[in-house]
Amino acid sequence: MLKKAINEKKKCRNNAKKFNWRQKMSSIKDDIVQNESAFDGVLHRENFHVNMDLFHTCPRYRNLIDSVCRHLTYLLHAKYEDYQTIKGVSGANAGIPFKIIAIKIDTNHSTIPDGFIVMINPTIISRSGLTSRASNCGSLLLKKPISVPRFENVTVAYFNSRGTREIQSFSGKLASTIQHEVDHTNGILITDAAKRNTVFYHDIIR
Ligand SMILES: [Zn+2]
Numbered sequence: 001m002l003k004k005a006i007n008e009k010k011k012c013r014n015n016a017k018k019f020n021w022r023q024k025m026s027s028i029k030d031d032i033v034q035n036e037s038a039f040d041g042v043l044h045r046e047n048f049h050v051n052m053d054l055f056h057t058c059p060r061y062r063n064l065i066d067s068v069c070r071h072l073t074y075l076l077h078a079k080y081e082d083y084q085t086i087k088g089v090s091g092a093n094a095g096i097p098f099k100i101i102a103i104k105i106d107t108n109h110s111t112i113p114d115g116f117i118v119m120i121n122p123t124i125i126s127r128s129g130l131t132s133r134a135s136n137c138g139s140l141l142l143k144k145p146i147s148v149p150r151f152e153n154v155t156v157a158y159f160n161s162r163g164t165r166e167i168q169s170f171s172g173k174l175a176s177t178i179q180h181e182v183d184h185t186n187g188i189l190i191t192d193a194a195k196r197n198t199v200f201y202h203d204i205i206r
Contacts, residue, residue: 031075032138033095035189042092043139045187047099050120055163062163065098069118069161072102076116088177090184093139101181105174119158122182125167127151133176135190148193150176 033040054061068091075089088103099121129152134145155169156178170178183193 028138028141032089032093034141035139039095042095042097043184043187043189045097047090047092047097047185047187049099050159052121052159052163055120055159065100065120066161068094068096068098068100069102069120071096072100073116073118076102076104087173088181089138090181092184092187099185101178101185103174103177103181118161119156119178119181120161120163122156122158122178122185124154124179124182125157126155128153133173135176135180137180137190139184140189140191142190146190146194148180148190149196150179154178156182 033043035043050065051061055065056062071094072089072091075094088101090102091098091100101119101122103117103119105115105117131150131152132147133150135148135150136142136145152175153169153171154175155167157165157167160166180190180193183189
């Protein structure tokens with residue numbers, strides 16, 4: 001009797017695992033542009049800058065950008081809350097060719113409360129500490145993460161969701177996620193970034 005109960009419990013647990021995995025993967029494929037998709041028009045090209053003059057003067061344009069920001073944070077929070085590998089999302093991932101990214105902040109970053117950060121027109125203005133990070137992508141869903149050259153520390157200039165200019169420094173995994181998402185805004189996937197060699201990095205450091 002006890003054995004039967006234990007077996008039943010195991011079976012339930014296994015079914016739950018299987019179900020969750022499938023649900024999560026199909027959930028991503030429903031909402032995130034896939035690299036091989038016939039509709040992939042945004043993953044391999046530089047995305048559009050958000051026009052910050054229009055953002056501040058034209059309410060309809062601002063509403064459009066606000067709704068993109070809300071959609072990206074929705075994808076991070078409501079949809080993939082428990083999908084541990086998704087730490088950031090870009091407009092390109094969502095099929096929206098604007099330079100907007102949203103990043104999960106799950107560490108006690110000194111200047112950002114827990115939650116998320118939205119960056120409009122993010123640009124990495126300084127970087128240091130060349131390293132490499134195992135990485136995967138919601139638009140590629142590689143069977144195994146691949147090693148991508150990344151910087152340990154980056155400083156990013158961007159506009160926040162209210163349109164205010166910000167400059168912030170990040171390090172570690174958070175810095176790596178930001179580099180991944182900023183790459184997306186420039187049409188670069190991790191499979192492209194993995195091919196970068198040190199010569200490329202010497203060029204940008206100079
Ligand atoms: Zn990605």
